Amino acid sequence: MASRLEHSHNPDDIASRLASGPRASYLRDWIYGGIDGAVTTFAIVAGSIGANLSAKVILILGMANLLADGFSMAVANYSGSKSENEDYARLRAIEEKHIALAPDGEREEVRQIFRAKGFQGDDLETIVRLVSSNKTTWIDTMMQAEYGMTAVAHTPLKAALFTFASFVLFGAIPLVPFLRAFPASAATATLLTALAFFMIGSLRARWSQRHWVSCGLETTVVGMLAASIAFVTGYGLQALLGS
Template structure:
């Protein structure tokens, strides 16, 4: 059986060369999980609040669809702006390091030395790795960005991040509305069951990229979502006499 970290890949020299030539890729998992959970939570919270207030199915549909697209667009815009800010900050720090290397090469060389000294290298080994890194300006800058600021060399696309967030928000957020759109009997109960399943699936899928067991991850996400919905239901029930 393959380990949880994923299937074993080929370690032949040719396979390694091809894999490294492709380079690392950006990961948009967090955008999907974030958008999916938020879309499901907010839409189901509206459903629960309206049901708690004992309002009609038409209001559930109107408010749910309005939230689905308006809030989904807002989430996508936020994801776009946040990702773009990360890229801008990376570029700013890269320019800063390039300037420091240009103006204070000995100080930057000493930073490289201390970084690898802290990793346990010393003596000739330390001297060799310092000389190797500072001999290559691009490697020098990238090493400083990774070691001093903890920045990854792969930058995520703001457009892809926004599109992933929006798609996850709409797809997952539409689930609680389906029973009301088709006029099913006991729509609130069906919506609750379907939403619980969605929460569990999102949490379970998330565990593929974590060390948490898929059942625990699914139950954790389900609990968070249903608690949020329960709060919305309670508020709607408490205020239903005002309408």
């Protein structure tokens, strides 16, 4: 058991923490953007090296990819997050209508939900009565139990910005060797790409119970597998088209 608690259990501290409500996590958006940014930029680098393009051209292609593909991902994430929020609002409106038109049926749904959790007899009926006595709590319960959805929603703009920022930040790393035309730029780009994946994974450990090295290595292996596919594809197409 950990010797230090993650937060205070003083009544005032609890009230303050709960009053602020749960916060949406943008960890997935950050990791998704970072991995995709590193992989797609590395694919540009691999294909360009295979075509014997200059460092200047590789930089131009890489930067164009960072901005265009990063923006595309951000827009897609914005639209996806907004669609999820709209779907939540639609389903919540349905539950609100059902409670107004068929309250007994909705109470029976609550009854069966909590019966499945192990409650019986008077305890079960007390829960049904308490849940259905507050409309907001009633709808929240149905949203969670029926659809697996909670009121904690992503802000579409924040989700898009996290994705874009991570894409550009980590996607720029494979381009670093070409800024000064480093010798062995291909090998250096590969090493830096692996480092980018390790950084993403080790940062992810902040929200995991696993050690940061374990998280970093896992993400590196997965990311380099994707990067290897990009590398082989790039070289293979250049060899095929150049023959």
